[in-house]
Amino acid sequence: VAVVQTSFAKGLQISIPQVPDDPTKQMGVPPGKVGTRSAFEKLAKNASDISSRSPLQDLYGTITPSDLHFERHHNGVPAIDPAKYELLIHGQVERPTVFTLADLKRFPSVSRIAFLECSGNFRTGKETMSPQEICGLTSQSEWTGVLLSTLFREVGVKPSSSWFLAEGGDAALMTRSIPTSKGWNDAIIAYAQNGEALRPEQGYPVRLFLPGWEGNTSVKWLRRLELGDAPWQTREETSKYSEGIKGGKIRQFSFDIDARSIITFPAYPVQIQKGWIEIRGLAWSGRGKVSRVEVSTDAGKTWKLAELQEPILDKAHVRFRHLWQWNGSETEIMSRVTDETGYVQPTFAQLIDARGADTGGYHFNPITVWQIKPDGRVLNRPENFR
Amino acid sequence: VAVVQTSFAKGLQISIPQVPDDPTKQMGVPPGKVGTRSAFEKLAKNASDISSRSPLQDLYGTITPSDLHFERHHNGVPAIDPAKYELLIHGQVERPTVFTLADLKRFPSVSRIAFLECSGNFRTGKETMSPQEICGLTSQSEWTGVLLSTLFREVGVKPSSSWFLAEGGDAALMTRSIPTSKGWNDAIIAYAQNGEALRPEQGYPVRLFLPGWEGNTSVKWLRRLELGDAPWQTREETSKYSEGIKGGKIRQFSFDIDARSIITFPAYPVQIQKGWIEIRGLAWSGRGKVSRVEVSTDAGKTWKLAELQEPILDKAHVRFRHLWQWNGSETEIMSRVTDETGYVQPTFAQLIDARGADTGGYHFNPITVWQIKPDGRVLNRPENFR
């Protein structure tokens, strides 16, 4: 621990890890049972009482380290003993069944790399906001589990079932109504994430994972699925996770995540220098694959195609990159994604225009604009709902 | 902490995490800055003085959690201050140059999901060996960094250069000679792994990453590249990482990882039950993409195509799966991969036949055979070099 004086942190007490003067001249640390993170890497989520945001500006590539996956809970993370875990499936099924974790792992499994985004993933209001603060409720993992359709066949879901209820085993007993068709289509009962068991914050030992859908529907700590023929109208699909649209109406069961992108570098709080800069960011769509990402470095006057890192996966974060030579002038930079359905990421104004000024922060996916100041500071361009 | 009596661990003192009787009835843990691993998940590498093996039988999908990535060091893990880090490129170049870590991160970047395998990744000799013990020196990450070709252009590598030396900043000052063509082709100067900075055990802050090549050539803690016109014949490419072949010859600079696969489930130490079993495993090739994986459940008499999890990436671990109905009879199960060059993973006997009995454990990629006992035990079938 040392006291340092810098222009950013005056007299701040920070911990500086001890390193040898010349690490080539003394034996290193022997191999271990579990690896470590360098003490120099201060990666952290941005935590509130109800959520915790991934540090998008500090991440590389497309996989989110599991311990930096965003969190959104409705009454904290429960501690669950996997040996006592059970998943109950009942209602409009031929054979109401209880599955242990071991049972679930015996079924044919699938893995897929896909993003998970909270539909409330939007903040604005000030210039000094990082990608994490604006858009940190999205993360990506390789999820492994059993297809829900496999379990549907196992329990004999009746053709009469059009909706099912997914219930969590947390202190909020989180419940969402899901169209049964999503269960037949591509829903996964996931028990693993990035190669290992789900992390507690992501639903250990078992969660629902609905590719491309708003995060809240991918119910964590899943304990029960009830097959029915109408939605339950739970608090989370009425009071919350619904959004005002034109004519005073309220849109409900808006599951799909609209296509979105954000430049994560350069972005607040970095300060840039003149010369070549690789603009980097993430793009994704809940409706399929990313077709293209365009970048503007002249405040939206002209747009150029960014390079997309392969493989471009369905309903997955894609890393985009674009080389830009900054000459030191004030400007604005931004990205917009187009998905394979032809949807082009809108501006804030276009979204308000389409939904009316009464809309809220759900499914709000506007282009993020970064102001580049002559001194190289990069600031969010705040937007106003009214 | 409690004392438990089981058939496996008599009177062993193990820690049993505390969980509430009903987690739905008490508030959970609030969102945090860094996520956790469930205390019930006891994932660990198998560590010796010089290496540490990934627990392949405990992993899902294809991404290896960074803290479970295998380790192989030649004098431990050095502690390196990223602010003091420098990469020197010199020798047959127009402009000998020193790059800081910040410099490297400014260049155009690439990410790719690829395996890394130690060419010494083979153990046999007894029945009670897990995939981790037989084959745990392979892992997979999404690597991010700058293409070495970009740096080659920056420093002006001379056309005369045919080999370069890569040197690590560890206490072994690890050195390997690499054909310059690999640098132009697809080598990456990597600074990130699975979304975050490289882990110290994987070369923090910067390593060489040579897709598809034996792990030792992807020099960690990279401090220097010297461009030259002949190999240096370092100890690691002569005394080590060379293998005896027929006629008393010794094969050197054998970089490519030959295609390999292994069934990771069911595998020792699990015990199986009659009925449907999803056989699961990993397959990969250093020469390109996996074309197919075949599985035999009748001791090699007949083979069936396994399902391959998409996306099938170049020089990457692929997850394969195959449904099998076990009737309780004694048998042997095994997998063999074919890569896009038409190479079919050989048996142990075929390898000895091709190389002679004097060969060693490098680049030894035989089919792993699992014996299934009538009581459901799964045992490695040991092989003998002589």
Add this chain to the structure above:
Amino acid sequence: GVLNTDSLPTRFGYGKPASAVQITPLDIDVRPDGQGLPAGSGTATTGAVIFAAKCAACHGAGGVGGPNGSLVTTTPAPGKRTEKVIGNYWPYATTVFDYIQRAMPFSQPGSLTNEEVYSLTAYLLTANKLLDEKAVLNAQTLPKIVMPAQKLFVPDDRKAGPEIH
């Protein structure tokens, strides 16, 4: 990434049949048509007492204000948006029962009896001027209440394609 379902057997046989004894304690969900509502009943008068004791600390006296948000319709301060609460935003009254039963009070979820939940529901509906203060709420009367917001709710009309919605 999708499994070739042709090769799947009809059933694997994993898992155990779930008995009513296993299902009933978990099957607490309540639907708008009243399915799932338990026996018992409650009134706003009783609910007011319970609310003051177990809820007001977080949701304010009478369900207005409080650190965790109002539950009752109020007139917004000039220039402020109307707070979205039960009275003006919730499309179904059954949701009030369902949610309180499963999740409230926040620090002791699952601690209320069915009578208490009926009474709290009656109290909050009354405070929102949606129920007469003398009314008895039970499995028959609760589903009949028509909420003002119900007519505002429309299912998602967004379609894949270029339209911004």
Add this chain to the structure above:
Amino acid sequence: GVLNTDSLPTRFGYGKPASAVQITPLDIDVRPDGQGLPAGSGTATTGAVIFAAKCAACHGAGGVGGPNGSLVTTTPAPGKRTEKVIGNYWPYATTVFDYIQRAMPFSQPGSLTNEEVYSLTAYLLTANKLLDEKAVLNAQTLPKIVMPAQKLFVPDDRKAGPEIH
């Protein structure tokens, strides 16, 4: 996954020119043709003394046995494989200098002077019967030594395709 190189500028201008002062201390590598060998010299007699003091604990007295492996050719026990050591397996003598200089002694790498490394190299070559015990090893003489294993080494002949090799 490959960058479209058409759009790359010729140079980005990042990094700083490396001066001789920066390069020289790092540039310790030694090639078979002698490139990189420093001034100085050594003999087996001096090397024997250093070896006994700094190396024998790990590699055995005279370079045979020891917890970290022999460095000198020995006759294998019946039924055992010949241990691969400098005398029978190393194709170039310069590698002995290069490796000792960079990596040994294991617990104090980089601690030896050039003279010490020459002497230890001379000692190990002599112990392996590849150098006369009176010989002086230096930048001129060391690269001239022809190792018995050199003729055994062949570059990788494996090709992509079906062949098992």
